Amino acid sequence: MSSGTESYIIVGAGIFGVSTAYHLITKYPNASITLVDRDAFDAESRVAASWDWNKVVRADYDDIVYCELALEAQDVFKSDPLWKPYFHETGLLWTCRDDYGKEVIENYKRLGRKADVKAVSIEEAKKLYGGLLDNADYTGVKEVLVNPTGGWGAAGDSLRAITRKAMELGVKYEVAEVATLLLSKTGKCSGIRTKMGKDLKATHTIIAAGAFTPTLLEYSAVGSGLPNIAAGFRLVAGGITTGMAKLDDQSHAIYGSMPVAFQGYNLELGKSTSKSYLISFLEI
Template identity: 45%
Template sequence: MSSQPSYLIIGAGVFSVSTAYHLIKKYPEASVHLVDRTPYPCQLAASWDWNKVVRADYGDLFYMEKALEAIQLWREDPLFKPFYYQSGIIKINNSDLGRNTLENYKKLGVKVNAKIVSPDRFKEEYGSFFEHTDFSEAKDVFVNEDSGWAEAAKALTAYTDAAINSGVKYTAKEIDVLTFGTDGGCTGVLTKDGTNITADRIVLATGAGTAKLLADSAPSRKELQVNGRLVAGAVITGIVNLDPKNGQQYTKTPVTVHGVPPTRGEVMPLTAPLSEKEPYTVKFCRDEAYKNTIKHEASGQEFSSPPSEPNQAQRRPNEGLKKRLDLVKDGILGEPGKEVKFDEYRVCWDAGLYLATGGSFHGWKFMPTIGRYVVAMLDGTLDPSLAKRWAWDRENNGGGAHSHLLPNIEMRDL
């Protein structure tokens, strides 16, 4: 019989699956149990998506190092390599972010195929795709040909398969509340259908639903409430279906991030269709986070939480969100983009007892490695500097990947 503690991991997104995978690889005899509300991959999770950017271009040295560590696996590991595309990435800036990023690569001694060029030089070098892009307020363009993107849902599914094939158990049930013992310690969960699932160690990787789950489970225990430590945020994304004539150019374009208002967003290429009958699909995303503040009566709190409507209303954004996404499309594609219409929308929510969550819309690329750090936390061997950076009760003085994505705009106000 295993002497290892049993583990129950709530959620089956990037943080959860990576943790389960690294746990079962380190402790093959341990009981590791993943529970999420639907069969995997759950389409309500932020980890599910058409595609995600994979890059290490951070102004923060710490996150650059961690991203470089993950990208090596995206490029080389047989589990992740089939889903990764090194398309390159370009960022249109009106700040010094590109220069700061290059300086950080130099500090780390990393050779990278990246440069900064003027908007005019960029248009000369990179062809007709950017002919109508709005560069009017741009200071420069950062180009990194070593970055790329990954097929998100397919990669997450393959990772979950690998974890299950290694001995992880998966259960599709919706969680009602956490359960606690007489000593106050968390013992497991109660599902909506009345099933009790217990373990020695409970890991919450519940993203945007974390604040509500904690409040529902222990409304009178102030030490367990989020209290601003996490803010559930949403971004708006959309898919455009194009015919082969107009779509082929997108399969060869880099990920394009336009950081200058009012555009503030990105466009990512998708893989070419499998047959001539299928359209070429291109994804746009608004680089801005929104919140949905609710009043939780039992705990007396107000916090942001995904809408309670079926499927979190993620396929039915309001008109204000749609207009924000149009700004991205029109800013990158220019006048021709005004003739392009979105075929599909998605509002993507992100965000003893252990918590492994808070990706700030930048956690997905760390999928190959993030679980290693969660396992170290569970084992009590996490480097003290990392424990301080990621602590539940840390001072709010930085430590996140991107502070500009803090959700400050109420969805209802759009």
């Protein structure tokens, strides 16, 4: 347990790094906490998965642990004045070609949240949201999961807001590219070295470098001669493609109130299910 006067370096100021900093400073106001990121938190453009127009905020997971954590996060989005302005509860629809919907509903039931979610027939789904998804691809669909409590969050805006709040509470923010962890011969970490050769030391170093984490660990393993530091197959960076459409007034009148919509595809590869989705449109 922290004495409250310990020091923390957090590599990466995406949502994981910033949330960690915020919760640490809230719990330990006297601790020294420094976020280190290659980009300024209010930069015009950033290389961070968390820095985006929008992200789906949902708890429809077939894994109950994930479902419970996501419900907790969704409740914070709905009630905490820090997050609330950025959450849009548009509802969420998910075409299910396997038993995904049933498993989600079972999880909600076990967590005492059954009222939040239901499955409807294709015919019923076509009538929802003024018939907006009337001509979607329902080939092979068994049922449609409907969750009025899901939606989307304005990702970049909420990230900037929580970073500002953490800084107001005393978190420091250093713009620098981290080259490697500082490791002793036994693997004890005492901080980081930046690409410019500056060492930052702390009693605790937390890596929240997103997709760059395996690379940072690889450099640190090579630099320290400690091969076990490398992520190996423990962490694999992934990617998602996105598209954006700008709506004119006429299209906005039709699509402006649409829910987040998922197409679930059963790939017949064990239990693997791929998905594509549309996020409701922002008003710019």
